[in-house]
Amino acid sequence: MRKRTFIWGAGALALTCLLSACSVLSDNTNSPREGEHASGQGTPHGPIQLTIRHTQVKDTQKKRLAMLQDVVKATEAKVPGLTITLDGVEDKVNRFEKLRAEMAAGNPPEIFDLFGGTDTKDYVKANRLLDLTPILQELGLTDKFYSFQEFTVNGKIYGIPMAGYVEGLYYNKKILAGNHIIPPQTWDELIAAAGKLKAAKVTPFALSAKDSWVINMMMNTMWVRTAGTNSIEGFLNGSKRWTDSDVVKAFEQYQLLIQKDYFQDGSLTLAYAEQQNTFSSGGAAFMFDGSWANTPLLDKDKSSITEDVGFMNFPSMGGPGDGYINGGWSNAYGFSQKVTPEQLIAIKEFIKQMYNEPMQKRQLIEEGMPPAMKLSDTSQVNPLITEILNVFTSSKGSFPAYDSRIQTKVRERLERGMQELLGGRTDPVSLMAEMQKQQEASNKEEFHTTK
CATH class of the missing domain: 3.40.190.10 (Periplasmic binding protein-like II)
Known part of the structure; x- marks a missing residue:
């Protein structure tokens, strides 16, 4: 996790900057105008570029990466002119080094792997995260998930869990x-x-x-x-x-x-x-x-x-x-607050392609990832995965x-x-x-x- 003292020190300095003097965005000239986050109004004109920071870089995560690649293809097919670039970074490096530095500088990718709890609260405080509350309501997804607790700050949702863990x-x-x-x-x-x-x-x-x-x-x-x-x-x-x-x-x-x-x-x-x-x-x-x-x-x-x-x-x-x-549900996709109306349209399509019952079921069967969304069908699941889910649900309760x-x-x-x-x-x-x-x-x- 701490490959070099210099890198770690830079990350710590960046975080300090993020939570203090750097916590106010300079001008947000590329941000959607007020009201556009919720409505997504606007028609794409010309090429649209999105970068997705993911952490599926290990040999054991090839199936998970393939699922993400399928979602990317489906999203690009639905949004004319859209090109999505996948940027893979090891999860701890992303969380503790790269994403922190990007957040401090105010230039995170449009879509990124986000950890809940303290990380999310820090980035909300620095005005870096897109408020997803109206988008989830618009897409009819608000009640489809087990919990947004780790990504909720002051009553607003800033991350969409990909899967659960135990x-x-x-x-x-x-x-x-x-x-x-x-x-x-x-x-x-x-x-x-x-x-x-x-x-x-x-x-x-x-x-x-x-x-x-x-x-x-x-x-x-x-x-x-x-x-x-x-x-x-x-x-x-x-x-x-x-x-x-x-x-x-x-x-x-x-x-x-x-x-x-x-x-x-x-x-x-x-x-x-x-x-x-x-x-x-x-x-x-x-x-x-x-x-x-x-x-x-x-x-x-x-x-x-x-x-x-x-x-x-x-x-x-x-x-x-x-x-x-x-x-619980600690890992999610988060989205940059600084996106254009055209990028926002593409982001909504990505959410629709990523967060649905077939994809959550596929994650469960192929990767054994406890679903973040409430599934109506959990058949064809490996016995070990079923055992893990049963242990989770039969516990007295969970803690993060x-x-x-x-x-x-x-x-x-x-x-x-x-x-x-x-x-x-x-x-x-x-x-x-x-x-x-x-x-x-x-x-x-x-x-x-x-x-």
């Missing part, structure tokens, strides 16, 4: 059965299962921690288990502290997994894909990951366990967050990923700290003290910025 524990049915283990429902059962697997010379957990965000998927769920689903909001408003015993407890439990050597060897040097490779080759019994991971796991050319994969909610840990699941709410510097400190914890260079109490220090500084900075 995070949980994948497990190898064959390995567990071979070791007489049933899928663990409690933390004690999980620890006992891991010990039994380790004694049998089976790696309990696949984990790649070179990409620091990967560690915090499971960690996020663990502290929600022990401290509750409102813990993130508590960190932000000061009613909860990282140093509280119920938060520290989760990190101590995670440290237990480290100390007992339950993660795959050399995890700190391995990129995210290696986590999936280890699990899909039968090299580990468990893997905590998102619903998006089902694609490589079900690819018979790359996975040897396509018939042996199960998915479950993370076991209970005896806290107020037991039974809840990390899930912490990095959609928490400040950037707090997220960065936790990512570094978890790598330090995994490497034995810190302990839970010390790490939580550092986290609380950074949280207070970020809360104070945010307070003064918004005054």
Whole structure:
């Protein structure tokens, strides 16, 4: 994610600019006149150019890219003179570096992959995002989606979710059965299962921690288990502290997994894909990951366990967050506020071609992406995907990923700290003290910025 210190520093500087002096657009001479966003009035005259920033650049995302390409062709066919350029960028680079710099400069692509929560609020504050509320109403789509919550600011919608996600524990049915283990429902059962697997010379957990965000998927769920689903909001408003015993407890439990050597060897040097490779080759019994991971796991050319994969909610840990699941609709397409009336007509057509039941059904069947729209038919879905959807819907409720709410510097400190914890260079109490220090500084900075 942070390829070079200079790039990351530039991104941070850009964001600072975005939220302060650069937050007011200079003249908006290319923006639609008042009223044109909602009506889309105007007839295309001559060539129309749109750029779509997408993140379907990995080998495992070829089917997803093919769907986008089909939508592009259909949109171009409906709008005379339209040419759409696809600009593919790796998702973390897009979110944390490229898009931030473009937003600060006021020149994002017309259509782009947008993360919900804090990212969306920052860009709305800087007047960079197109208000989609009237467009969704015009196209009859407002009530077709499960939730716009992460893209709604002051009652207006600024992003259209592409698909949902859910995070949980994948497990190898064959390995567990071979070791007489049933899928663990409690933390004690999980620890006992891991010990039994380790004694049998089976790696309990696949984990790649070179990409620091990967560690915090499971960690996020663990502290929600022990401290509750409102813990993130508590960190932000000061009613909860990282140093509280119920938060520290989760990190101590995670440290237990480290100390007992339950993660795959050399995890700190391995990129995210290696986590999936280890699990899909039968090299580990468990893997905590998102619903998006089902694609490589079900690819018979790359996975040897396509018939042996199960998915479950993370076991209970005896806290107020037991039974809840990390899930929702955090990724969307956003649209630049600075578009011409002709581009707006093309954007509306893109929305119609992208957001409909056949396309959402295709995403579900081909890629296992939980739909963002309410489908009338979910037949012909792979059993693993059905299992993932059932786990999602049968949970007590959902909570968003912490990095959609928490400040950037707090997220960065936790990512570094978890790598330090995994490497034995810190302990839970010390790490939580550092986290609380950074949280207070970020809360104070945010307070003064918004005054």
